[in-house]
Amino acid sequence: MKDCSAKMAIIGAGPVGLAVAKALREHVIAYEQFEADADVGGNWRHGVYRNVHIISSRKTTEYADYPMPENFPDFPSREQMLAYLGEFTEKFGLRAHIEFNTKVVMALPRADGGWEVELAGGEKRRYKGVLVCNGHHWSRRFPEYPGKFTSEFIHSKDYREPEQLAGKRVLVIGGGNSACDIAAEAARVGALSHISLRRGYWFIPKTFFGMPSAELLNPYFPVWMQRMFLRLILRIVVGKYADYGFPEPDHRIYDAHPTINSELLYYAKHGRIHARPDIARFEGQTVHFVDGRAEEYDVVVCATGFHVSFPFLPPGLVPVKGSAAQVYAGALLAEYKNIYVPGTEQVRYGFGPVVTPQADLLARCILLQDEMELPLGLVLKESGAKLPTTHLVDPIAAMRDIRRLRAMIPAMRRRELRLRKKLAGKNAAAPRAATITAPAMDPGTEVF
Numbered sequence: 001m002k003d004c005s006a007k008m009a010i011i012g013a014g015p016v017g018l019a020v021a022k023a024l025r026e027h028v029i030a031y032e033q034f035e036a037d038a039d040v041g042g043n044w045r046h047g048v049y050r051n052v053h054i055i056s057s058r059k060t061t062e063y064a065d066y067p068m069p070e071n072f073p074d075f076p077s078r079e080q081m082l083a084y085l086g087e088f089t090e091k092f093g094l095r096a097h098i099e100f101n102t103k104v105v106m107a108l109p110r111a112d113g114g115w116e117v118e119l120a121g122g123e124k125r126r127y128k129g130v131l132v133c134n135g136h137h138w139s140r141r142f143p144e145y146p147g148k149f150t151s152e153f154i155h156s157k158d159y160r161e162p163e164q165l166a167g168k169r170v171l172v173i174g175g176g177n178s179a180c181d182i183a184a185e186a187a188r189v190g191a192l193s194h195i196s197l198r199r200g201y202w203f204i205p206k207t208f209f210g211m212p213s214a215e216l217l218n219p220y221f222p223v224w225m226q227r228m229f230l231r232l233i234l235r236i237v238v239g240k241y242a243d244y245g246f247p248e249p250d251h252r253i254y255d256a257h258p259t260i261n262s263e264l265l266y267y268a269k270h271g272r273i274h275a276r277p278d279i280a281r282f283e284g285q286t287v288h289f290v291d292g293r294a295e296e297y298d299v300v301v302c303a304t305g306f307h308v309s310f311p312f313l314p315p316g317l318v319p320v321k322g323s324a325a326q327v328y329a330g331a332l333l334a335e336y337k338n339i340y341v342p343g344t345e346q347v348r349y350g351f352g353p354v355v356t357p358q359a360d361l362l363a364r365c366i367l368l369q370d371e372m373e374l375p376l377g378l379v380l381k382e383s384g385a386k387l388p389t390t391h392l393v394d395p396i397a398a399m400r401d402i403r404r405l406r407a408m409i410p411a412m413r414r415r416e417l418r419l420r421k422k423l424a425g426k427n428a429a430a431p432r433a434a435t436i437t438a439p440a441m442d443p444g445t446e447v448f
């Protein structure tokens with residue numbers, strides 16, 4: 001096995017993996033990076049439809065320390081996002097450390113605190129630790145309904161080109177950002193466009209008063225004030241969703257990831273998109289809805305989201321509740337050290353402003369962990385850190401948490417010493433009741 005035990009392994013070179021790589025370089029932490037695809041960019045390279053433009057705005061998506069070019073529009077296209085991420089890669093010298101077309105198929109914790117990484121070709125390498133940046137918009141979540149739809153039945157992830165919808169009767173399931181984008185595309189090129197909504201959604205236009213809606217609200221306002229303000233603007237600008245044929249939302253703004261789209265309501269008013277309720281069952285090409293209506297379609301697109309998944313890790317090593325990975329400080333486990341799982345949260349609006357300080361914090365955590373025996377995640381847990389109850393993250397709250405954690409770093413070493421003494425005391429009293437270090441996986445465990 002190749003010994004890289006002085007280095008970290010970064011899995012993935014999407015927006016999160018790139019930010020993490022830059023932070024490691026800045027903190028002079030040796031690493032190697034693996035990317036299954038042929039180039040950087042992650043989802044923006046291989047996971048989104050051709051005509052996509054970002055849903056969050058330029059300013060709420062760019063890395064905090066690397067602005068997008070001034071000549072980019074408020075909502076850059078997929079090509080512009082790729083160009084930006086490519087420039088970021090070159091500017092910070094990240095490319096030379098990335099092994100492209102190299103998929104990690106297994107990462108196992110070792111008894112000595114290190115990690116064993118297996119690549120798709122069968123090669124095994126030993127690393128000090130792993131940074132899991134494999135993204136959370138790829139493992140398709142399908143809805144479950146009785147019966148079978150016998151014509152085209154795809155996930156939004158498999159929608160790439162308008163040609164897939166051209167001239168067809170399209171039903172999109174879901175009310176999120178992809179659902180609305182695809183329903184609008186079907187309104188332009190399809191024979192008909194219906195959208196099946198299980199409940200009401202807050203459809204927020206992409207701009208208000210000429211500004212991206214994501215940038216309109218002063219983020220330092222408390223969330224209740226932002227909600228109130230947004231409700232008021234929506235009432236003035238949009239009116240009632242019922243007037244467009246959509247159900248009224250049954251939840252507060254921001255209780256779900258916001259759907260930011262200006263085309264859905266526009267096409268609804270032009271009779272090009274029609275809302276349908278939840279589905280009761282499928283029968284051939286017919287979809288039966290819960291209101292008793294039955295209609296025929298050529299394509300059903302399930303824009304029903306994704307599972308958070310880590311196929312190369314032993315099952316359950318990173319627990320996931322709902323869509324929230326159960327990690328401390330956005331990335332750490334209490335049971336295992338030298339594994340960091342950033343970027344699983346769904347930041348309201350774009351990734352950049354949060355991922356940049358989070359990557360810097362991770363680099364500091366890696367350096368701190370080098371001085372510790374116990375997993376830093378365990379020390380945080382014992383210091384009162386809580387696991388997330390949702391994957392939705394308010395960017396301002398996230399940045400506040402990152403600043404607070406950064407300020408706590410000097411005290412962590414002392415806390416770890418105290419915790420070690422406490423656990424050693426417990427071990428002495430009841431040797432079999434407490435463990436100090438996290439158990440390693442049996443390398444022979446069948447993982448896949």
Ligand SMILES: Cc1cc2nc3c(=O)[nH]c(=O)nc-3n(C[C@H](O)[C@H](O)[C@H](O)COP(=O)(O)OP(=O)(O)OC[C@H]3O[C@@H](n4cnc5c(N)ncnc54)[C@H](O)[C@@H]3O)c2cc1C
Pocket residue numbers: 011012013014015016017034035036037040041042043044047048049052053054055056057061102103104105133134135136137138178312343349350351352
């Ligand atoms: C339609 C759509 C629209 C979106 N719009 C926005 C938006 O407007 N704003 C926004 O901020 N976000 C948006 N997103 C979310 C988008 O996923 C993020 O912007 C961003 O791509 C997440 O970065 P990431 O690095 O976590 O994951 P990804 O971009 O998915 O990158 C992960 C990388 O890891 C690699 N990888 C995975 N497994 C392995 C392995 N085992 N070995 C080696 N490499 C591996 C993948 O090939 C990939 O390159 C959108 C997503 C979708 C689907």
